[in-house]
Amino acid sequence: MTKKVVSWFSGGVSSFIASYLCKDIIDEMFYIDIKDQHPDTLRFLHDCEKAIGKEIKILKSEHESVENVVRKYRFINSPYGAKCTQILKKQVRQEWERQQDGEMVYIWGYDASEQHRADRLKEAMQEYEHVFPLIEDYLSKDEVHGMLQRLGIKRPVMYEMGYRNNNCIGCVKGGMGYWNKIRKDFPELFVERAKLEREIGNSCIKGIFLDELEPDRGRLEDEVMEECGIMCEIAYDKILITT
Helix, strand or coil, rough: CEEEHHHEEEHHHHHHHHHHHHHCCCCCEEECCCCCCCHHHHHHHHHHHHHCCCCCCEEEEECCCCCHHHHHHHHCCCCCEEEHHHHHHHHHHHHHCCCCEEEEEEECCCCCCCHHHHHHHHHHHCCCEEECCCCCCCCHHHHHHHHHHCCCCCHHHHHHCCCCCCCCCCCCCCCCCHHHHHHHHHHHHHHHHHHHHHHHHHCCCECCCCHHCCCCCHHHHHHCCCCHHHHHHHHHHHHHHHC
């Protein structure tokens, strides 16, 4: 039976470099677009297409945005993940998978420090074969960004602004430092998210609403917020199993 090699491009640097290292064996590349992504993500996507020499096909949820999901399900975030990840990403990927025949090989952009995440993914998605090029080549996050620079590709704007990944603007999984940076960089979005929290009675940060957050709280450099993707989906599934 023929195996199809697929790369799930996240819009981040690591997933691109992983795909670039495997460009000769990849059959298809996909990106799940969300309205809340920075517009520069599509510029980066097209630059990556040129470098790899393959089209990155864009999939979208009918729900389109984080706000739409939050309003529909009356839920923002929990210690196990966010509903928006499940609806806007996981369901889109699973719908595509249901239309496929044959065996799948997935390419993922976990770096050398993320072996534990790769192990969890393989355990959770045993029906597919998984390849982790960055781990296999012992590449760190800094080295991956260096490789992108040598390829002459400009990083997504969110990295240049000081964010650690290229998640949606105003990612609901962010901490105090993250949200105070969003307050400075995207003040209108900060106000919108604060109003949305009050509307549904649920907050992004445990125990505090954004309109209560003091501007000097938190340090972005001390906070860990992983790239929004399959591991967020797996974490969210855990709460569904245990509740």
